[in-house]
Amino acid sequence: MTFSSVDFLIFFSVVLAGTAFIERHFKQRVKEVFLLLASFFFYGYWDYRFCFLLLFVIVVSYISAQHTASKPAFVAGIVVPISVLGIFKYLGFFMDTFEAMIGRDLGTLKIILPVGISFYTFQALSYVIDVKRAKIPVEKDFIKLALYVSFFPQLVAGPIVRASEFLPQLYEKRSVNWQNLQWGLQVFAFGLFKKIVLADHMSVFVDDVYSKPAAFSAFTLVFATMSYSVQIYFDFSGYSDMAIGCAKCLGYDFSRNFNIPYMSRTISELWRRWHISLSTWLKEYVYIPLGGNRKGLYRQCLNLFLTMLIGGLWHGAAWKYVFWGGLHGIMLCVDKFVPRKSENQVIRALNIFDVFMFNSLTFVFFRSEKFSDAFLILKRIVTLQKGINQPFAWSFVGMAVLLIASIYADRKAKKENRTLSGFYPILDLGTVKGMTLFFIELGLILTLAYTGENPFVYFQF
């Protein structure tokens, strides 16, 4: 069940009510078990077989962390989740590549891709590594660890929550209360608006163009390229907001996963603002162990490039994702040689625009079904080909919303003399004005929601 489905609405209402009831009448342990069962139910709703895999990863992580002093145990805690990810997500890809190289069909197995596997395996890995590094104490309580890995708000599409961030919360007295509900429901609604109103409407246009790129004019292809950047931002950040909102309703805090990424002036800044949980995970568990910036500039560039190749591969079992990651890796290196520190507003705006356009153009590879489609699109853009012109209205709406919100956040940051940072526009639901605006927001979500089929983009990862 996706967050924007009726099934989830019913499920979450039951879990919320159940949690509130249990908190008031039973011990903390009962609440943990209830949430754990709810999380497995949520995951099993997709396919009950996935639950066994999830449990397996949790058990291996639990045992490994208990014995990190033992090298085999620690290695198992790393190798097993990576192997699970490798088999279920990448085996087909590597076999296809090998077959293409040798020119033979070896008859690969059709393996089902469990939803969320990229997210929970990374969470499990981060836990084991952090215990080994003595950053966090080992979690002896299996129920708490299991809940950390499987907690349903972030299970299937992130954010990738660190054990250091979530496990301590399970030891605190956290509850379903009016303040948390007020905040959580509003953030959830905010994310829902981004997803089912903005992102899903924009996807109609993007899907049209990418399914038949040869029919559209250069102008439309550029516009679709930019639209996809905005669509994927609303889709993924919308989902993250819903996850954060759900968790907050239950009393738990997740860090934000996006921080106005399209106001970035460099690619480095973009990756500090985009999918923050993944970029920090890659930094801590791939980039720094590779040497980070400690071995000279050229080695740093190599480390950045390799990290981004892995980041690209994480997104999908296809060479186009690796290529996309590689392009970002190259630009991260370019950033090291071409610093951008001008405070001139025009230059700043140009920097922001060219980062946005670079990101949009690399997304052509990310979004296209095949490399040939991506190159066809870029070729048609560069050679100014004629074709159907489609100035899609919802794309303009989405871009306008993003632009206005970004400029507002920028002005607010300048006024308050702090670094540019996004914020949730939380209303006071204790007042008539606040409630009216919230009900209008809900009404607009229902009125304007796109009612075709559209899974979350990041579910495929």
Add this chain to the structure above:
Amino acid sequence: MISKFFNKAGKTLLSMILAFCVLSAFCFFYSNTPVHYDDPDGATDYRWEPKTFHSQWTEGYSYGLTNNEGYYDTTDYVEGENIDILIMGSSQMEASNVPSGYSSAALLSESLPDLRIYDIGVSGHYFATCVNNFDAAMNKYKPSKDVVIETGYLHFTDEELNQMLDGTVETIGSHADGIIGMLQKNPFLRQMYYQLESFKEIIGPSEIKDKIISFEKAGATTEALVEEKKEDNLCNEELLRQVLSKIKAKADESGVQIIILFHPTMRLDHEGVLTYDNTDNESLQYARLCSEVGIGYIDMSERFAFEYYENDTLAYGFTNTSVGLGHLNKKGQRMIAEELYKYLEENK
């Protein structure tokens, strides 16, 4: 404690009422379809509420007033007036997705200012429904020159053709009375109803899962569909002949010429090649039988293809929907008006 509860409840209720008013005002301009009532004359299954504001921003952009009979025609009907050309059809002829005055009927009227053209196209009135209502429409409006029947479909089952012959085609009901009728007058509640009906069709968990797992293969699926060889899906020749003869006989009583106007559903494949859902033979069957019976037949396929390949223009779709799908846009309506005009001039 109790007063606190009532205080909160009061605030909540007031907020809901205020929000409802704002949302109703929004939907009044965003998506406002009038209520429909049974047509006492039977020329159509139903008509909209007369002289009512309508707006449409969900597919295309349009707003206007229904006429005195409750149709989207820009002119009022005067009882007993002489109608030269009567246009029957579905939402494509109703043209509720384009601004008033851009329907094919309105554009045709501009090209033929000496003729009185009246459009009773209504949403949901497919070819079968138009045939079912044909006699009543002829009796009511008594067109003197031509009747145009629009269709986007060519294939009908034997059962459907027999229903057309018997006059037993299922009619579209109206729910204009009582609480339902009253609730329908609120544009926000009406829009909620449409949204909920659409949400009901959203796929459930197992299908989403399959789609996610085959996400990367989505493009391949589309290509596979296009590569499949289309097979002819012809109507039962004899039954179709009888249906066409039936409406021809009624038209002959008034010396009126029938013109069937077919506009195909189109698709673009991955390479940008235009294809139609129907086969050539399906249209040829209609052309042959119409000619045999003495009915005019216009097939828009060639014109649509010409406009696409020469001018990169598609007859369907809007800047807020999928390209090439859905209802006729302004250009599509114009193409139809021009082809009708050409046909009428050539067959004076």
